[in-house]
Amino acid sequence: MKSNFKASILTMSTLFSALSLFAQNSPIVNGKISQGGNKPVEFATVTLLKAKDSSLVKGAVADINGKYDFEQVKPGSYLISAVAMGMNRAYTNAFTVNGTNLQVPELELTAASKTLKGVEVSAKKAFIEQKADKLVVNVESSISASGGTALEALEKSPTVTVDKDGNISMKGKSGVVVMLDGKQTNMSSADLTEMLKNMPATSVDQIELIANPSAKYDAAGSAGIINLKLKKNTNYGTNGSLSLGAAHGYFPRYNGGINLNHRNAKFNVFGSYNYSYRQQKNELFVDRIWKNDDRVFKQYNEMKQKSNYQGGKIGADYFINKNNTIGVMMDLAMGNPQFPTNGTTEMGTRKGIDSILRSNTYYDSKWKRGAYNLNYRGILDSTGKELNIDLDYARNSDKQNTDLFTNSYNVLGKPLAGDTTRSKQPSVVDIKTAKIDYVHPLQNKAKLEAGLKVSFVTTDNDVKFDSLRGANWIFDTNRSNNFIYKENINAAYMNFSKQFDKLFFQAGLRAEYTHMNSKSTSFKNQQDNIINNDSSYVNLFPSMAMTYKVNAQNSLGLSYSRRIQRPSYDDMNPFEFYIDRYTSESGNPYLRPSYTNSVELTHTFKDFLITSLGYSHTKDMVTKVLEAGVDPHSGDTIILKHKFMNVAKADRISLNVSVPMPITKWWMSFTMFTANYNMFESVLNNEKVSLNSFGFFGRTQHTFTLTKKVSAEATYFYLSPQVTEQGLWNMKSLGSLDLGVQIKVLKNKGTLKLNVLDVLNTNYFRGTFENAGQFTSVRNNNDNRQVRINFSYRFGNNNVKAARNRQTGLEAEQDRLKNN
Known part of the structure; x- marks a missing residue:
């Protein structure tokens, strides 16, 4: 009943905004x-x-x-x-x-x-801007996003959702490529989420949502591209901005940042620094019931996350003349997340509990990321011919240490058995890329784009487990592993576009040759056990888009693209990570890339009401599923294993409606609604699994201008019950109500924002999964309800001069890294 009421609120809000456009x-x-x-x-x-x-x-x-x-x-x-x-x-x-x-x-x-x-006069950016090829979110214009993290700002963007494991979806589809300033992060979804959790939202200027990228973009990403543009001051002279923020949920959080810029006729030097400290509580409830007997497991884990994040960026542009510019950029970040976890698992039958497993896990990670770019931009002649060259190098390192202590007791509290293990998991990822892009204007409003790119990636993960036997640490050959992965991708593309009288047409083709080699060395039976996988393949990725202006009020758009989603580097590493004695997670060296064909029809009314209907088919979709496992020491068959696998196929039909709507002079609303029908087919534990579901997601944001200096904002989102693409969970509904107020101070150069997130405390995941004779239910409570305050201040010269927006050559590689 409550779910239907929430759905009705969003549906009525969408219909009210849409129907307000029509009359006699x-x-x-x-x-x-x-x-x-x-x-x-x-x-x-x-x-x-x-x-x-x-x-x-x-x-x-x-x-x-x-x-x-x-x-x-x-x-x-x-x-x-x-x-x-x-x-x-x-x-x-x-x-x-x-x-x-x-x-x-x-x-x-x-x-x-x-x-x-x-007296400074400043124009306020709209929260949402519809561009010809993308949707732009201006983060500073959202009161509730201020003072939070980059991930929370991303979650408030239209058509974007983030699930309990940190998987980012757009328009209900996973496989999104996430960029920072046009460079891909090369992280897995979970570790990308961890980094965005630590990055202050005040460091983000805009979020670009590109549903159907053209051929000039890397083919990676089955659901499109999300580009987070970090702040870069663009004024002449010396100027900058300062921000400070604090929040409190179960535990306190702090963040701060500064942006500086100096620019003259020949040079532009810019830099930024951001810091955040975050504590967060996470509760995980897992119930497992075996269908063929009466065994029951009830598991509860409490995690107290603590992390420090520091990120800095420095760069310079040299304007050789009005047509030629050379630039350098260096982007550095480091963090130290710690996850102490206490867990209790009650084991027995439906008649009662016969034993209890208590576990204590301490996870500590120290990671560093560095990306370096050298670039050139040249305008070759007066017709607009343009040449761009980028050379990039990135290195990501991570040192992870985990200690796991488990003890089992009978119902009277008498110890039965204990186990102590520790692991060290250092990893290094090196990425080298070079790309060149050329733009050639043609006659009659036509344009030809072409480019080349080459990339080399090497990852090295060396995992060593020890088990405590008596007073001695014994090397665990069953769990230790060394995984080395090498990849080379060579790509070329050509893209043609032309504006006719009422028709805009664009078509492109991208070709990619990929060679990869992965080698996993384990040490079972005191001997090296090597898994070597060497393969290469060639793929073509066509894309097409057209827009037709029917009349002054209506336009139609049609787009198609074929894209690839390569597994993240760590998802292919076969080593197993044990949460407790009966719960583990592992990669899969035999993962294949997934391929997605997408088509979308869009109708735009007065460049105002946007409606789109889309269909996508994905082959070999990669997702993390639950399956029954076997304990390597005891032979127990009650292990619950989280494993990455290629799902046979996935089909999705989606309907999207977005309506920016001024209701009164002081009340502005933006409402969006996404409905989708999902069809999944797979084979798990030799059983065919077919899952179909209907679901929808809606968000409505309302901004109220109370005075010239004071404004308020209310945002509500709702996600209906459905089958999730990641994990194939039958999830229940969730939602969140956020409230905020903003005050302009210090002659409008300062902004003070106060907001409360998840007022109703309804933003938590609940879901069920059934496979291999086991029924599993999960509830995951995050520390989402919080109060935040943020202050920002702008200073320096205000003679505006636009600077370059540079995308480098690391777009496709950085997004596949696992980095905290």
């Missing part, structure tokens, strides 16, 4: 928004106001040519207001509508953030 036919008011040189302002926010009191009548978004129109305008006196990112708001003179169509004189916007008599 009346005169049309149209016009154009431009800037200096008669250049159109793309996707400007345009509002129709009553001339008498400036109250809001309607809102719209200008198209790519800066044009807008309002339908069903009743007779009366009005004026038009328009604003765009980085520009000041402007108004037309008052005009009268008397029953016939009216064209308003062109409205010109001027650049914002200019100093007028010592």
Whole structure:
């Protein structure tokens, strides 16, 4: 009943926003928004106001040519207001509508953030901006995202969800490639999530959501690309920003950061530093019931996570002349997460408990990440021919140590048996890439893009387990392992685009040759046991997109792409990690890449209401599933093993609706809704598994401008029951209500934000899974309810001068790393 009520709230919010756009036919008011040189302002926010009191009548978004129109305008006196990112708001003179169509004189916007008599004028960015090829989220414009982490800011982005294991999905599909400033992180989903948990949201400027990337992007990522653009000050002179934040849930959290920039006509030098300290409580409840007998396990784990994160970035651009620029960047980060965990497992039958297993685990990791880039950008002639070259090197290292103590007792508390193990798991990943991109404008609004890329990756994981036998540590040959993986990818692409009268068309093809070699050496029976996997393959990845402008109010889009999702490097490592005596996790050296074909049809109404219908088919989808295992020492068959496997196939149908809607002059809303139908087929423990489910996700965000300096925000999201793509869990619903308030201080250079997350305490995972004669149910409680406060301050010169936005050559490799 409660789930249906929450779903109804989101559904009604979506329908209210959509239906508000339609009414009886009346005169049309149209016009154009431009800037200096008669250049159109793309996707400007345009509002129709009553001339008498400036109250809001309607809102719209200008198209790519800066044009807008309002339908069903009743007779009366009005004026038009328009604003765009980085520009000041402007108004037309008052005009009268008397029953016939009216064209308003062109409205010109001027650049914002200019100093007028010592008073700074700044334009506020919209939270969501719809671009021609992507959706852009301006993090600073969200009150509830401030003071939190980069992951929490990402979770608040439209169509993005993060599950209990840190797997990031977009439009309900996993396999998303995540970039930082155009560079892939090469991390597994779980470790990427851990890094984003430690990165302050104040260090993120924008989040770009690219559902169907063109051929110029790496083919990795079956669900599209998410690019987190970190802050980089772009002004002349010396300037910067400072941020400080604190939060409290079960435990306290702190973060802070500073951005500095110095720019003149020849040089731009920039740098940033961020720090965060975080403590978090996590509770895991697992119940296991065997169908063929009456055995029952009830497991409870409590984890108190503690982590320190430091990240710094420094770079410089040298402007050789107006057409040629050379730059260098260095991005460094380090962290020290610690996860002490206490666990209790009650074992017995449905009639009662006969023994208890108590475990204490201490996990400690010290990781470092460094990425280095040398780049060149050249404008070759006056027609716009452009050449970009990037050389990159990245090194990621991690030293993980784990101590596991387990003891079993009878129901009277008498000790039965004990076991103590320790492990050391150092790992190193080296990545080298080089790429070149060329843009060649053609006649009649056409453009040709082409490029080459080569990458070399080497990973080395050396895992050693010891078991305490009496007073001596004995090398554990069953669990120790050395895994070395080498990969070389050579790629070439060509992309063509052309703007016709009403039709924009783009088509491309990317070819990739991959050679990989993995070698796993274990030490069972005191002898090396080597698993060697050497293979190579060639793939073609076509892509196509077109947009047709039906009329002034409607446009249609159609896109198709074929993409690949390669397993992360650690997911192929076959060593087993034991949570306790009866729960383990392992990789799989025989994992294959998964391939996804996606097609999407999009309808846009007045560049305002966006609806899309998509279908995707994935072959050999990689997911972590539960299966029965065997204890290597005792031969017990009650082991619960988490293992990465290739699912036979997955099909998905999805419907997405997003509506930015001004409700009143002081109330702005953004509502999005995603419905999907999933079909999975696999073979687990020699049993065929077929799972179908319907589910939906919705988010509605409402911003209230209370005064010139004070605003408030309320956000609610809801995820319905469905089968998860990662793990194939039958999950129950979850949701969250977040509230926040923002105050401008210190002559509008300072911002103070206070917010409360998960007010109703409903954002936790519950799910069930049935396989190999076992029924497993899970509940995972994270420390999501918290109070946060954040302060940010901008200082220095405010004569704005745009800087380069650089994407380097590490896009496809960095996203497959496991790094905390």
